[in-house]
Amino acid sequence: MVPHWMDNDEDGFGRPGTMDMSCAVPSGRVDNDDDCDDLDRLVYPGAEERCNAVDDNCNEVVDEDRSDESLCGCDRRENEGSLYQFCDDERGWVTANRYCQSRGYELVEINDEDENDFVTRESGGETWIGLNDREIPNEHRWSSGGTSMYRNWAGMEPDRDVEPCVKLSDMSEWRDVECDETNGFICETAY
Numbered sequence: 051m052v053p054h055w056m057d058n059d060e061d062g063f064g065r066p067g068t069m070d071m072s073c074a075v076p077s078g079r080v081d082n083d084d085d086c087d088d089l090d091r092l093v094y095p096g097a098e099e100r101c102n103a104v105d106d107n108c109n110e111v112v113d114e115d116r117s118d119e120s121l122c123g124c125d126r127r128e129n130e131g132s133l134y135q136f137c138d139d140e141r142g143w144v145t146a147n148r149y150c151q152s153r154g155y156e157l158v159e160i161n162d163e164d165e166n167d168f169v170t171r172e173s174g175g176e177t178w179i180g181l182n183d184r185e186i187p188n189e190h191r192w193s194s195g196g197t198s199m200y201r202n203w204a205g206m207e208p209d210r211d212v213e214p215c216v217k218l219s220d221m222s223e224w225r226d227v228e229c230d231e232t233n234g235f236i237c238e239t240a241y
């Protein structure tokens with residue numbers, strides 16, 4: 051008798067918890083349970099790691115770098131249950147937001163002072179965060195859809211209706227500015 055496992059996505063790696071025994075491995079089943087996502091045929095041990103906020107190669111690390119190149123074109127950092135990409139490329143807010151979202155990330159949602167200190171320290175300059183009031187003036191929301199009420203406005207901010215996008219300054223305080231200003235930016239995903 052040999053053990054075998056379900057391989058729903060047909061990538062040759064089986065789904066844990068689906069073991070059965072018989073004299074031979076039946077067709078459609080495989081002799082291992084090494085898949086970490088049996089619904090995605092591009093995700094399996096040894097797969098190519100892509101910049102997508104997913105652990106493609108099943109090594110329990112998301113979007114790790116190949117050689118010394120950053121996989122997402124940004125500096126990868128982990129902190130307190132989040133994975134971040136610190137991106138130096140200067141872009142407008144909308145383009146920066148799209149960059150993060152097309153890779154499975156969101157512009158950073160800052161949840162508390164600790165996170166604000168962390169992102170200030172790691173970015174070291176003016177950088178976009180996800181907060182904005184592009185939809186309803188004076189109602190600031192996070193592009194992630196998150197509900198963090200933490201704010202760290204600089205004195206007199208937010209000050210103008212025509213400045214819907216929010217950047218973090220190198221002093222850790224936030225300023226609202228026009229969205230077509232270009233800055234570095236920070237992407238975040240849960241980890």
Ligand SMILES: [Ca+2]
Nearest residue numbers: 087088090093
């Ligand atoms: Ca798979």
Ligand SMILES: [Ca+2]
Nearest residue numbers: 105107109111
């Ligand atoms: Ca990985």
Ligand SMILES: [Ca+2]
Nearest residue numbers: 100102104113
């Ligand atoms: Ca990945």
Ligand SMILES: [Ca+2]
Nearest residue numbers: 159160161165
């Ligand atoms: Ca956060």
